Amino acid sequence: MSALEDLLVADFSRVLAGPLTAMTLGDLGADVIKVEPPAGDETRSWQPPTDDHGRSTYFLTVNRNKRSLVLDLKDPGDLELARELVRRADVLIENFRPGTMDKFGLDYETVAATNPRLVYCSITGFGRKEGAAMPGYDPLVQALSGLMSVTGPTAGDASKTGVALVDVIAGLNATNGILAALRVRDRDGRGQRVEVNLLSTALAALANQASSFLNTGVSPTRMGNVHPSIEPFGTYEAGDGLLMICAGNDHQFHQLVRTLGVPQLAEDDRFSGNSDRVGNRDQLRPELESRLGLDSVAYWTEALNDAGVPAGPVNDIGAGFALAESLGLEPVDELDGVSSPRSPLELSGTPVSTRRRPPELDQDGTVLRRWLGG
Numbered sequence: 001m002s003a004l005e006d007l008l009v010a011d012f013s014r015v016l017a018g019p020l021t022a023m024t025l026g027d028l029g030a031d032v033i034k035v036e037p038p039a040g041d042e043t044r045s046w047q048p049p050t051d052d053h054g055r056s057t058y059f060l061t062v063n064r065n066k067r068s069l070v071l072d073l074k075d076p077g078d079l080e081l082a083r084e085l086v087r088r089a090d091v092l093i094e095n096f097r098p099g100t101m102d103k104f105g106l107d108y109e110t111v112a113a114t115n116p117r118l119v120y121c122s123i124t125g126f127g128r129k130e131g132a133a134m135p136g137y138d139p140l141v142q143a144l145s146g147l148m149s150v151t152g153p154t155a156g157d158a159s160k161t162g163v164a165l166v167d168v169i170a171g172l173n174a175t176n177g178i179l180a181a182l183r184v185r186d187r188d189g190r191g192q193r194v195e196v197n198l199l200s201t202a203l204a205a206l207a208n209q210a211s212s213f214l215n216t217g218v219s220p221t222r223m224g225n226v227h228p229s230i231e232p233f234g235t236y237e238a239g240d241g242l243l244m245i246c247a248g249n250d251h252q253f254h255q256l257v258r259t260l261g262v263p264q265l266a267e268d269d270r271f272s273g274n275s276d277r278v279g280n281r282d283q284l285r286p287e288l289e290s291r292l293g294l295d296s297v298a299y300w301t302e303a304l305n306d307a308g309v310p311a312g313p314v315n316d317i318g319a320g321f322a323l324a325e326s327l328g329l330e331p332v333d334e335l336d337g338v339s340s341p342r343s344p345l346e347l348s349g350t351p352v353s354t355r356r357r358p359p360e361l362d363q364d365g366t367v368l369r370r371w372l373g374g
Contacts, residue, residue, distance in 0.1 A: 001029075001350060002028060002029025002350050002351075002352075002353060003028045003029050003347060003350040004025055004028040004029040004030040005029040005030075006090075007025070007029075007030040007031065007090040007091060007182075008030070008031050008033070008088060008089045008090050008091070009022055009025050009026070009030045009031065009032040009033065009089065009090065009091045009092075009093065010033055010035060010085050010086055010089040010091070010092045010093070011032050011033060011034045011035060011066065011093050012035045012082075012092065012093060012094040012096070012101075012106075013093045013094055013095040013123065014036070014041040014042055014043070014095065015041070015042055015043055015095070015167070016043075016061075016062060016138070016164055016167040016168070016171065017095055017123050017167040017168070017170040017171040017174065017196075017198070018093050018094065018095035018121075018123050018171070018174070019034075019041070019043075019062040019063055019171075020062040020167070020168060020171030020172070020175075021093055021121065021123070021171045021172075021174040021175050021178065022034070022062075022066065022093050023062045023063060023064060023065060023066065024171070024172075024175045024343070024345075025091065025175065025178065026064065026065030026066055026356075027064075027065055027343045027345065027352040027353070027354070028345070028350075028352055029350070029352075029353070030065075030090075030091070031067075032065060032066040032067070033066070033067050033069055033085060033364075033368060034063065034066040034067065034068050034069065034359065035069055035070075035071050035082060035085070036068055036069070036070050036071075036361060036362070037070070037071075037072060037073075038070055038072050040070075040361045041059060041063070043056055043058045043059040043061075044056050044059045044361065046058040046059070051337075051338070052337075053337070055358075059358060060338055060340060060358045061340065062171075063358035063359070064333070064335070064338070064340060064354055064356060064357055064358050065354060065355055065356050066356065066358070066359055067356070067359060067363070067364035067368060068359035068360065068361055068362055068363045068364055068365070069085075069362065069364060069365050069368045069369070070361060070362035070365055073104045073106075077374065078374075079104055079105075080374075081369060081372045081373070081374045082104070082106065083105065083106065083111075084372045084373060085372055086106060086111045086115060086118070087111075087114055087115050088115075089115070089118060090117070090118065090119065090182070090191075091118070091119045091120075091121065091178055091182070092106075092111070092118060092119070092120045092121065093121045093123070093174070093178075094106075094121070094122055094123070095122070095123040095124070095136075097124070097125075097132065097133070097135070097136075098122075098124055098127075098128040098132040099132065101122075108120045108122070108193045112191065112193075115191075116190055116191060117185060117189065117190060117191045118191040119178055119181040119182055119185065119191040119192065119194060120191065120192075120193045120194065121174050121177065121178050121193075121194040121195075121196070122193065122194070122195050122196075123136075123170055123171075123174055123195075123196050123197070123198075124136055124195070124196075124197045124198070125137070125140075125141065125197060125198045125199065126197055126198070126199050127195075127197045127199070127200070128195070131197075131199070136197070136198050138164035138165075138166045138167045138198065139160050139164075141166050141198040141199055141201075141202050142160045142161065142165075142166055142202065143158075143160070144199065145166070145199055145202035145203055145206070146202075146203075146206065146209075146219065147160075147161070147166070147202050147205075147206060148160055149219070149220075149221065149222065150206070150209050150220050150221065150222055150223075151222065152222050152224070153222065153224040154221075154222055154223055154224050154226075156222075158222065165205075166198050166201055166202045166205070167198070169201050169202075169205050170196050170197075170198050170201040173196045173201055174194065174196045177194035177195075177196060178194055180194075181194050208228075208229065209228070212228070225244075226281065229278065230247075230248055230274060230278070231274065231277040231278045231281045231284060232245050232247050232253070232256065232277065232281075232284065232285075232288060233245070233246050233247060233248060235314060236285070236288055236289050236292050237289050237292060237293060238292045238293065238295065238296060238297045238299075238300050239292070239293050239294060239295050239296050239297075239299075240296045240297055241296075241297045241313065241314070242297070242313070242314045243292060243297045243300055243301065243311060243312070243313065243314075244311060244312055244313070244314060245288075245304065245309065245310070245311045246309075246310040246311070247309055247310070248310075249274070250273065250274065251308075252308065252309050252310070253266065253271070253274075253277070254266045255304075255307045255308050255309050256288075256304065256307070256309045257288075258307070259303050259304055259307045259309065260288065260291040260292065261291060262287065262288075262291055265284070265287060270283055270284070271284055297313045298313070301313060330342060333354050335354050335356075335357045336357040337357070338357040338358060
């Protein structure tokens with residue numbers, strides 16, 4: 001038996017954060033019905049890239065373990081089917097602008113009156129108050145939250161992350177909230193509303209950078225691959241490319257300089273403690289790179305890891321998957337010709353599983369309409 005085998009999830013969301021939430025619940029065993037408009041989730045048309053069958057790889061990212069049902073909520077008959085689905089559901093997920101679900105009588109207050117056990121999850125860009133009308137796109141939130149201000153090279157432009165990270169984190173936060181609400185329902189018998197917004201997600205995800213501002217009043221700035229609080233902890237030029245070194249404590253620093261053949265640096269007052277190394281990183285970096293430049297990234301990766309110093313190359317995505325494969329992590333999920341990253345969740349008693357590939361538009365519509373009474 002899977003962890004969430006008896007749960008029915010009505011997934012009204014689209015694009016990334018909401019669908020990721022629903023897929024995670026599906027991976028854990030829930031029956032997820034993806035409700036799509038006649039044109040489908042927008043990401044079905046976000047291409048290239050596509051797979052060999054012309055399907056958007058973006059859509060394939062977060063829609064496995066779901067059944068697809070097309071409902072036009074502006075059609076009275078379809079709207080009644082949607083309401084019937086919500087009456088039967090354990091969880092509802094939506095990420096429309098605030099007020100959109102209200103227009104169809106699918107807002108939390110209305111549906112909770114007929115299904116008080118429902119856990120109703122809303123994901124918005126900027127909450128339901130003054131920011132309700134603002135569009136919640138991940139790059140916009142990265143810009144407005146300050147995330148871009150600490151991302152990118154020191155001398156270059158501010159940069160967004162290479163993936164819609166705020167959406168991803170929001171989806172994980174929403175999943176946590178839903179699971180907590182389901183636990184409370186098990187105890188008290190009633191559902192509740194779970195709300196996550198992208199701006200709050202981004203601010204919380206700034207972690208140490210946010211804490212730095214809140215406790216000093218000074219906004220951190222871009223530092224490229226340098227860490228604001230640890231040194232050496234970033235990328236360094238080796239003989240044939242960049243090498244990531246994460247010497248997070250004095251012992252690792254001592255092992256690093258010994259391996260590089262410059263053990264005297266550990267006794268240098270400028271570098272004796274982490275705060276000294278941070279304050280004098282402009283003097284330390286050339287000392288390290290003068291030695292690293294004598295050999296290759298591969299050589300130093302092996303030598304430093306053998307010495308207990310975390311280090312490695314800056315891989316592309318293919319090499320990242322290859323590394324995971326070599327470590328026995330089985331990172332790829334394949335079903336019916338669709339490949340996706342395997343769920344990182346491992347449960348010993350109720351493991352995650354992939355039972356359905358991402359559905360074609362309205363693939364399950366006939367069966368589901370009949371089941372709902374349509």
